[in-house]
Amino acid sequence: MNNRNTANITRAALCALLPALMIATTADAANVKLTSVVEKEVVTTTADGVDVTEIVPAATVIPGEEVIYTTYYNNKSNQVADKIVITNPVPQNTRYKANSAIGADTEITYSVDRGNTFAAPEALMVTDKNGEQRVAWPSEYTHILWAYEPVLPPGKKGNVQFRVVLR
Amino acid sequence: MSPRCILVLLCVAVAVYKPVFAVGTPAGTSIFNSATVNFELDGEPGTGSSTDQFSVAEIIDVAVIWQDAADLETASPDTNRVLTFLISNIGNGVETFSLQVNNRAPDTDDFDPDTARIFIDGNGNDLFDGAAADPEYLPGTNDPLLDANGQNQITVFVMNSVPSGQANGVIGGSQLLALSTTTGAAGSAPGTGFAGLGDGGVEAVAGATSADGNAVGRYLIALIASPVTLTKTASVIANDRGCDTPPCTPRPGATIRYTIEADVTAVPVAALVITDPVPANVTYVANSIRVDAVPQTDARDNDPGRFAADTVNVNLGEVTSAATYAITFDVTID
Numbered sequence: 001m002n003n004r005n006t007a008n009i010t011r012a013a014l015c016a017l018l019p020a021l022m023i024a025t026t027a028d029a030a031n032v033k034l035t036s037v038v039e040k041e042v043v044t045t046t047a048d049g050v051d052v053t054e055i056v057p058a059a060t061v062i063p064g065e066e067v068i069y070t071t072y073y074n075n076k077s078n079q080v081a082d083k084i085v086i087t088n089p090v091p092q093n094t095r096y097k098a099n100s101a102i103g104a105d106t107e108i109t110y111s112v113d114r115g116n117t118f119a120a121p122e123a124l125m126v127t128d129k130n131g132e133q134r135v136a137w138p139s140e141y142t143h144i145l146w147a148y149e150p151v152l153p154p155g156k157k158g159n160v161q162f163r164v165v166l167r
Numbered sequence: 168m169s170p171r172c173i174l175v176l177l178c179v180a181v182a183v184y185k186p187v188f189a190v191g192t193p194a195g196t197s198i199f200n201s202a203t204v205n206f207e208l209d210g211e212p213g214t215g216s217s218t219d220q221f222s223v224a225e226i227i228d229v230a231v232i233w234q235d236a237a238d239l240e241t242a243s244p245d246t247n248r249v250l251t252f253l254i255s256n257i258g259n260g261v262e263t264f265s266l267q268v269n270n271r272a273p274d275t276d277d278f279d280p281d282t283a284r285i286f287i288d289g290n291g292n293d294l295f296d297g298a299a300a301d302p303e304y305l306p307g308t309n310d311p312l313l314d315a316n317g318q319n320q321i322t323v324f325v326m327n328s329v330p331s332g333q334a335n336g337v338i339g340g341s342q343l344l345a346l347s348t349t350t351g352a353a354g355s356a357p358g359t360g361f362a363g364l365g366d367g368g369v370e371a372v373a374g375a376t377s378a379d380g381n382a383v384g385r386y387l388i389a390l391i392a393s394p395v396t397l398t399k400t401a402s403v404i405a406n407d408r409g410c411d412t413p414p415c416t417p418r419p420g421a422t423i424r425y426t427i428e429a430d431v432t433a434v435p436v437a438a439l440v441i442t443d444p445v446p447a448n449v450t451y452v453a454n455s456i457r458v459d460a461v462p463q464t465d466a467r468d469n470d471p472g473r474f475a476a477d478t479v480n481v482n483l484g485e486v487t488s489a490a491t492y493a494i495t496f497d498v499t500i501d
Contacts, residue, residue: 034217036202060224060370061198063191063259067221071202081213084206091200093192093223152206166223167192 032081032152035072040065061166066097069164073148074157084148086160087115090141094164098138103160106146112136115143193316194225194260195367225260225365227347228374229313231382234293234322238387243333247326248280249295250384252343255320256313258374260366263312264345266304268325273383277337280327280386285343287311288322295324310348325384333388344381352378394433397441400426404497419500423449427494431486439483441494449498456481456496 040058043051058067069088075081086103090096101108109118112126124136146160192198201218234251241248256262268283285304286295295301301324302309311321325343333339346353349364355373365371402413406421415421429441445451456463456472456479463472463481472494473480479496 031208031213032204032206032215034202034204034215036200036217036219038200038219038221058221060222060365062224062226062372062374069200069202069219071204071217073204077208079208081206081208084204086202086204088200088202091198093196093198166198 031077032084033074033076037070039068039070063166066163066165068161070159070161072157072159075152075154078154080151080153082151084152086146087143088162089115089143090164093167095139095167096141097163097165100163101144103146104158105150106148106160109145110141111143112140113142118145190257190315191259192223194223194365195369196223198223222369224370224372226258226372226374227262227349227352227378228258228376229264229345229347229378229380230255230257230376231343231345231380233382233384235384238338238385240389241329241386242390243329243388244331245329248329248386250325250341251293252323252325252382252384253320254311254323254345256315258315261312261314263310263348265306265310265348266323267344269342269344270327272342273340276340278330278333278339280329280339280341282328283341284326286324286326288324293322329386335388335390337388339386340383342381342383345379347378349378354379392433394431394436395439396430396432398428417500421500422452422497423500424495424497429492429494431490434487434489436486439486441481443479445477445479445498448501450501452497452499456494458494459492
């Protein structure tokens with residue numbers, strides 16, 4: 001799967017939606033391991049009146065606040081991993097913050113149809129209430145997909161990240 | 168993986184959330200997310216996932232809005248005059264609010280209403296129907312409970328008296344306050360967190376309203392203007408020393424002529440009667456009443472003037488056009 005066109009990404013996405021079948025074929029625990037964290041920025045003011053921003057775990061969040069999702073990946077096996085695709089849904093009751101998805105050496109695409117298809121922002125179309133087609137707004141994205149382009153040698157790790165706002 | 172932290176040793180005071188102002192996802196909701204990875208190891212497909220979660224905190228916000236369409240017109244004094252307010256829970260959880268009235272607020276009004284009482288709309292018609300239908304508020308016993316995601320509003324009535332002596336056109340304000348009963352929340356800086364005090368034990372956070380709200384309702388003094396103004400003057404017109412042109416020296420036996428000017432400005436006036444008791448130390452001169460220089464008999468008869476029980480009485484009946492009447496009568500000094 002060396003081309004990164006939409007059709008192949010669709011297949012990758014379908015694979016991502018069938019983890020139950022895939023788990024059966026992966027016997028060893030030493031593979032590409034994921035860790036997810038959700039955090040938020042907190043601004044504190046020092047005694048001198050300087051604002052300092054900290055990143056802290058998001059335990060409770062109020063509507064309107066922004067949270068940061070980071071997915072860490074780590075090749076814990078002793079083999080080279082390739083064709084790595086990471087997907088994250090935009091969680092319920094949140095909306096994706098435009099342009100916040102990042103990940104070194106990845107190509108990032110988005111879905112507006114619950115992860116069935118993924119495409120670049122300008123190619124994502126929705127039908128509005130007048131029945132007309134238009135480019136989707138970031139707040140309408142349902143999933144984000146990072147296609148890691150190089151191979152991942154044993155022991156190598158990295159992370160991808162995106163932000164949402166709690167409705 | 169531990170979170171990255173940027174710490175400065177002199178960090179002081181309170182962590183501040185960006186203030187927000189909206190009803191949002193209900194407090195206590197758990198937001199889950201699962202990330203998924205697919206890959207190949209030496210041609211063998213593999214997958215993995217990981218999950219994280221956070222809870223939605225309760226944001227406490229309340230709005231109080233005065234409902235009357237215009238300043239409520241009252242007399243001075245006046246009693247039992249009701250202002251209507253709407254209290255809304257604009258946070259994202261269930262919250263109980265205590266209520267207070269401050270009649271000293273605002274500082275800029277002309278008078279302070281008094282004897283405030285609060286009533287809660289019991290039958291849901293937004294009108295004050297009396298204490299049987301709309302029970303009186305007693306702090307701590309019937310503090311309104313409002314669910315931001317359900318029944319989030321309540322109408323509240325504030326009943327005041329208006330003090331006496333207020334002039335036409337002046338304004339008195341009455342302020343209703345609603346305060347969250349979550350300990351410490353009301354009046355705290357927006358973004359202040361209260362661990363465990365939100366719905367279901369999540370954190371509660373004071374919203375942009377500082378977990379309290381208030382509004383001022385206004386009374387406007389609108390006195391019914393008197394349609395008649397009376398002006399009375401007296402002049403000594405004669406005495407026993409030969410003076411017959413005023414002003415004469417007042418001495419026993421001197422004659423005083425009283426003139427009452429009745430200025431009727433707002434018509435019609437249905438039954439205008441002017442009375443004036445004769446003062447002490449003088450004696451009424453019989454049949455001396457005149458209305459616009461027309462002599463009147465003391466007896467009750469067809470003319471407007473009458474004298475009885477030591478009182479001058481002039482009955483002008485119905486007055487249909489604006490006019491000024493001059494009523495005079497004479498007395499002698501005892």
